[in-house]
Amino acid sequence: MPKSVISIGPYHPLQEEPELFQLTVEGETVVDIEVSVGYNHRGIEKLSERKTFDQATFVIERICGICSTSHPFAYTQAVEDIIPVEVPERAKYIRTIIAEGERIHSHLLWFGLAGHFLGYNTVYMWMWRLREEILDVMEILSGNRQNYAMFKPGGVRRDIKPDDIPLAIKKIDTIIPTVDRLRKAILDDPVLHARLKGIGILTKEEAIAYCALGPTSRASGVARDVRKDAPYAAYDRVDWNMIVGAKGDVWDKAVVRLLELYESIKIMKHCLLSIPGGEIDLNIKSIPPGEGIGAHEAPRGETFHYVRSDGTNRPARHKVRAPTFMNLPTLKATVPGSSIADAAIILAAIDPCYCCTERMAVRAPGGNKLYGGDELLRLSREKTAAIMKEA
Amino acid sequence: MKLPKLRELLEAVKSLAHKPYTSKFPAQPHTPYPGFRGQPKYDQASCLGCLACEEVCPTEAIAHRDLTADGKPHRVMIHYTDTCIFCGSCEAACIADHRGIRLSADWELSFFDRAKESFETIEKDLAVCEVCGAVIACRDHLRWIAEKLGELAFSSPTLYQSRLRELGVVDPDVLEAARSFGRADRMKILCARCRRRTTLTTAAWPEGLPAGQEGGRGPA
Numbered sequence: 001m002p003k004s005v006i007s008i009g010p011y012h013p014l015q016e017e018p019e020l021f022q023l024t025v026e027g028e029t030v031v032d033i034e035v036s037v038g039y040n041h042r043g044i045e046k047l048s049e050r051k052t053f054d055q056a057t058f059v060i061e062r063i064c065g066i067c068s069t070s071h072p073f074a075y076t077q078a079v080e081d082i083i084p085v086e087v088p089e090r091a092k093y094i095r096t097i098i099a100e101g102e103r104i105h106s107h108l109l110w111f112g113l114a115g116h117f118l119g120y121n122t123v124y125m126w127m128w129r130l131r132e133e134i135l136d137v138m139e140i141l142s143g144n145r146q147n148y149a150m151f152k153p154g155g156v157r158r159d160i161k162p163d164d165i166p167l168a169i170k171k172i173d174t175i176i177p178t179v180d181r182l183r184k185a186i187l188d189d190p191v192l193h194a195r196l197k198g199i200g201i202l203t204k205e206e207a208i209a210y211c212a213l214g215p216t217s218r219a220s221g222v223a224r225d226v227r228k229d230a231p232y233a234a235y236d237r238v239d240w241n242m243i244v245g246a247k248g249d250v251w252d253k254a255v256v257r258l259l260e261l262y263e264s265i266k267i268m269k270h271c272l273l274s275i276p277g278g279e280i281d282l283n284i285k286s287i288p289p290g291e292g293i294g295a296h297e298a299p300r301g302e303t304f305h306y307v308r309s310d311g312t313n314r315p316a317r318h319k320v321r322a323p324t325f326m327n328l329p330t331l332k333a334t335v336p337g338s339s340i341a342d343a344a345i346i347l348a349a350i351d352p353c354y355c356c357t358e359r360m361a362v363r364a365p366g367g368n369k370l371y372g373g374d375e376l377l378r379l380s381r382e383k384t385a386a387i388m389k390e391a
Numbered sequence: 392m393k394l395p396k397l398r399e400l401l402e403a404v405k406s407l408a409h410k411p412y413t414s415k416f417p418a419q420p421h422t423p424y425p426g427f428r429g430q431p432k433y434d435q436a437s438c439l440g441c442l443a444c445e446e447v448c449p450t451e452a453i454a455h456r457d458l459t460a461d462g463k464p465h466r467v468m469i470h471y472t473d474t475c476i477f478c479g480s481c482e483a484a485c486i487a488d489h490r491g492i493r494l495s496a497d498w499e500l501s502f503f504d505r506a507k508e509s510f511e512t513i514e515k516d517l518a519v520c521e522v523c524g525a526v527i528a529c530r531d532h533l534r535w536i537a538e539k540l541g542e543l544a545f546s547s548p549t550l551y552q553s554r555l556r557e558l559g560v561v562d563p564d565v566l567e568a569a570r571s572f573g574r575a576d577r578m579k580i581l582c583a584r585c586r587r588r589t590t591l592t593t594a595a596w597p598e599g600l601p602a603g604q605e606g607g608r609g610p611a
Contacts, residue, residue: 055449058478122399129412136424143428143494149478157483161426185399 001026006340010039014117014344017354023335023343030343033335035328040358048318053079053153053287056315060305061147063320064356066109069102070298071320071356072151074305077232077294079153082287082309088279089234091155093271096234098142098150099296100268105134106299107257107264110351111182114254117345118195126182133175137168155281165272172269179265183258196251200334200346203248210330213323214301216350219256220248226297238270250349257351286313298323300351322356422496428477429497433468433513438491440466440515440529444481450474453481457517457526464517466529472500473509487535518553520582522589527582530557549580 003024010018018039024032044063048056060071073095080087087095108131115123135145141160142148150156186192202212207220217224223244227235243259245252289311295304301323310316327350334346371379414421423429445453452474456467470492477494485491502508515529527533533553537544544550555562576589 051449054480055447058449058476058480132412139427140424143426143479144477147476149428149476157479164426181398181402 003031008343008347010036014347015354019352019354021331021347023340025340028339028341030335030338030340033331033343035331037328037354037358038360040354041360042355042358045318045320045359049315052313053309053315056318057151057153058149060318060320061149061151063322064353065146066106066353067102067298067300067303067356068147069098069151070296070303071305071322073099073233073296073298074294074303075307075318076151076153077296078292078305078307079287079294079309079315081292081294082290082307083284084292085154085282085284087155087282089276090159090278091280092233093237093275094150094156094160094280096238097160097268097271097275098138098148099233100264100271101134101138101141102148103264103299104261104268105131105138106351107261108134110257110299110348111186111254114345114348117348118192120192123182123186126178130175130178130182133171133178137171140164140168140171152281153287154284155279157281159280160272160275165275169269169272172265172272176265179261186254186258193251195342196249196254196345198247198249198251199338199342200250200349201248202330202334206330206333207248210333211326212301212330213326214297214299214351215253215256215260216301216327216330218243219245219252221246226295226302230295232296234271235267237274238267240267250345253349287311300324300353300356301327303356320356320359322353322359324350324353324357325359328352328357423498425496427496427498428479429495430472430477430500430511431470431475431479431481431492432495432497432511433470433492434490435513437487438468438513438515439487439532439535440468440517441486441491441532441535443484443486444492447480447484449478449480450476452476459517459519459524459526464519464526466515466517466526467512468515469510469512471510472502473505518549518580520585521579522581522585525582525584527580547586548578549586552578552580 003026006023006025007020008023009015009020020034020036020039022034022036023030024034044059048059051059057072057075060075061068063071108127112124112127112131115121115127138148139145141164142150142158150158202210202216202220204221206212207217207222212220212222213224221244223242225242226232228242240263243256243263245256287309289309291306291308293304293306295302297303303323304321306317306319306321307315308317330350331347334349335343338346440455442455445455452471454469454471456469458465458467479494481492482489482494485493515531518527518530518533519525520527527549530553533550534557537550537554540550544554577586581589
């Protein structure tokens with residue numbers, strides 16, 4: 001059967017961000033996938049070298065539009081690792097609350113998009129309506145729906161007022177019945193079962209071989225979570241369970257995220273109720289020369305930051321490794337063999353975030369020849385000239 | 392198979408009776424929760440014009456212009472609402488008890504003309520050097536430093552004179568005493584460079600020698 005190539009992207013209505021997937025298909029079946037990154041490179045690492053350690057937090061917060069706290073979380077931990085210092089207890093709790101609130105809204109957003117891709121716009125509307133509630137909670141706690149500007153090296157910028165906590169808890173409690181209803185509606189739905197089960201399977205061996213992270217790897221049965229393996233902030237002070245799937249298909253990835261919602265709500269509520277008093281900031285004045293690493297379990301997996309200081313007030317080098325960077329290659333294992341119709345949801349199942357991933361752009365020679373406008377014009381004129389010569 | 396569909400059907404019927412979840416925003420104004428981080432606003436009375444906010448701003452949304460050409464030297468503090476990310480660093484760094492610039496609940500910041508409406512300004516009076524006319528600092532800032540230092544401020548004529556003049560007090564004894572020792576040149580509000588110069592000279596600044604040039608050592 002002849003093979004043909006379907007390009008999804010770099011600018012495509014299926015995606016919110018530019019990324020190029022080239023599916024090689026035989027009839028309806030995808031036999032190979034090529035992922036090209038580099039369309040969304042913004043030079044954030046270089047930018048953060050131009051800001052002070054304190055100011056760089058705001059640039060890094062804008063690496064990702066959805067998990068805007070994951071990157072500052074990992075970055076501040078990396079900077080604190082250089083000194084090294086332990087942040088105050090209250091700051092640890094506030095960090096945990098913000099990070100878990102973000103996980104809830106990020107997973108809800110993914111569910112909405114997944115429903116949208118499958119043609120279940122009811123799920124999309126419900127999930128995003130629910131997400132508004134949790135964004136309201138974040139607005140109460142941090143003063144903003146997104147880009148919370150809470151993190152700084154040595155603590156947090158803003159305290160959570162005791163008066164705000166009951167209101168936030170009340171709002172969180174109101175979303176639990178809705179999440180329950182959604183869980184039942186999703187887990188019972190025969191159409192979703194038929195669409196999601198057994199497609200895009202990432203086996204445990206493959207997940208380990210591809211170094212998959214976060215819900216993508218946990219759905220395949222790899223019990224790995226930075227919050228459990230190397231507890232930081234207040235994660236070791238809360239009793240919570242790591243959700244691990246078994247099969248690694250799209251259904252398991254969805255279930256892992258769905259059940260993680262409950263764990264995040266549990267952690268958030270526990271931290272809000274048992275938040276200790278005291279200082280929230282160490283007021284770090286200077287960063288000594290050295291290097292540090294920081295990791296945080298973002299909604300999509302482990303975010304890893306490396307910061308080197310040369311004793312000035314700016315980072316000498318800052319390296320970001322986002323979870324999608326590790327999860328994107330797993331598409332090589334999951335997409336081939338599926339139909340084109342399933343490819344969209346398999347691509348979406350890793351919850352890709354391209355703006356996190358794109359830390360550099362490489363122009364490699366070779367590959368297929370792409371014709372630009374000038375070359376096409378030249379070809380056209382040459383053909384006319386050739387015909388005129390013949391005539 | 393039938394049960395979940397029934398449950399969702401019930402949900403659909405219930406939602407008919409509900410009013411829409413979305414707000415009627417342009418028709419009804421939106422009020423954010425207390426503690427919302429909106430546009431930072433200067434407080435004319437509290438701001439000292441010290442530029443700490445400009446120093447810490449991560450997006451360079453705060454700038455200033457020192458205008459000394461006209462008779463009334465003043466500093467214009469500018470806040471660009473389109474560049475601002477509402478992080479609150481300026482409020483946290485404000486030396487005037489975090490009251491000089493504060494985050495407001497104002498979030499409706501769209502405008503038509505970027506050149507005219509994208510910023511807000513306040514004006515602060517500047518203290519300029521009485522010899523060379525260079526900018527020293529805002530009057531309020533000098534007064535604030537003098538008050539913070541208390542009696543230590545008397546080591547710097549620039550500081551204590553700023554304070555005394557602000558209060559409307561003229562102490563002729565101090566001026567006369569300084570004059571009689573031949574150091575009236577120090578009893579002025581001076582910029583750092585001119586102060587260094589006058590301290591190094593052993594006598595009054597010679598008449599006719601232009602300020603702001605090297606080799607200003609006067610006759611003994």
